[in-house]
Amino acid sequence: MSERRWFGMSTTRWVMLSAGVVVLALLAWRWLSQSHGTTAAGANDPKASQIVPVEVMPATRADVPVYLEGLGTVQAFYTVTITPRVDGTLQKVGFVEGQTVKQGELLAQIDPRPYQAALDQATATKLKDAAQRVSAQHDLERYLELAPNDLASKQTVDDQRAVVAQLDAQLKVDQAAIDNARTQLDYTNITSPIEGRTGIRLVDPGNNVHATDTGGIVVVTQVQPIAVIFTLPEESLPAMSTALAAGPVTVEARSRDEKTLLDHGVVSLIDNQIDQSTGTIRVKATFANASNTLWPGEFVNAKVLTRTEKNALTIPSSAVLRGAGGMFTYVLKPDSTVEARPLQIAGENDQRSVVASGLQPGERVVVSNQYRLRAGARVKVTPSRAS
DSSP states (O other): OOOETTEEEEEHHHHHHHHHHHHHHHHHHHHHHHHHHHHHHHHHGGOOOOOEEEEEEEEEEEEEEEEEEEEEEEEEEEEEEEEEOOOOOEEEEOOOOEEETTTTTTEEEOOOOOHHHHHHHHHHHHHHHHHHHHHHHHHHHHHHHHGGOOOOOOOHHHHHHHHHHHHHHHHHHHHHHHHHHHHHHHHTTTEOSSSEEEOOSSOOTEEEOOOTTTSHHHHHHEEEEEEEEEEGGGGGHHHHHHHHHHHHOOOEEEEETSSSEEEEEEEEEEEEETTTTTTTTEEEEEEOTTOOOOOTOEEEEEEEEEEEEEEEEEGGGGGGGGTTEEEEEEOOHHHSSSEEOOOEEEEEEESEEEEEEEEOOOOOESOOOGOOOOTBBEEOOOOOOOO
16 A cells, blocks of 8 residues: 655654654754743842942941930929918909019909008008007006005006006007008919919909818919929939939930920939839929920930940941841941841940941941842942941
């Protein structure tokens, strides 16, 4: 039987050629797949990652202030609730809400007429008793002149002496009544006992006020100077005590976001006991508050300067990282790679950290993009924005 032919070739040769083409196609597809997989794996390999741009700063020596920080509340140096001490109608208010008043300045006036009348009555009573005392004294003098001639008995003289003594005592009672009436009259003029700022008026003119009222007429607070009471961990007590023993300890009052410096002050005292429930101790500081940047009830951050580290090795605080093994930083090596270097930090402030061990002066540390780094990563140094 004759063999069939396709395009001049036998059927057997055609089948063998087609099978060879298919095998070659499969081999080519497998090689391309393996090549693409290797390329993708290389792209995901950390060792093949791109160079990381970073900013670096050198470790330098400097004098570094060391602070303790605590959250505090501003309190008025003195707070006085102005209340009436006598009953009557509030005739006049002598202040404007929010006004700064001086000590002794008139704040309010209560109707003085009933108390003026009481003073006048007490004065008249004393004048009457004084006239009676003069008459009794004259009678006593006459009796004393008549007694040697037995024209006045001894009993009469003794009785008259008693009358004069009683009138002397009555005059003292009258003077006490006058003093009391004058005091009550003075209470109708209500003055400020301190220099400070008035708050919101609590009673309007025309109302009847009483000495038993607890709400008061207005609250006056002294805000210059002003106080800040803040808390520190009990572990800070030795450092605070040492600083106070060396002299005045300065305090910075800053806003809650710590971006704004409100005022400078000094530590007045450390409280005489530790709060066992929180393990903290209260500290009171005094501020001049010349610009009224501190206000009673305001929350502030207090920063206490306890000491200054002289000629200390420092790096930017942004270069210090915390890991599982403690503090560390990335140090730039000469081959443009980084090394994770463990550190011992002796103190810090907002900008600089004092390095006790782990670095040498002049070594450069990474201050940006640390989250993209690992030990041995290759980096490219870019100009520092801090510099």
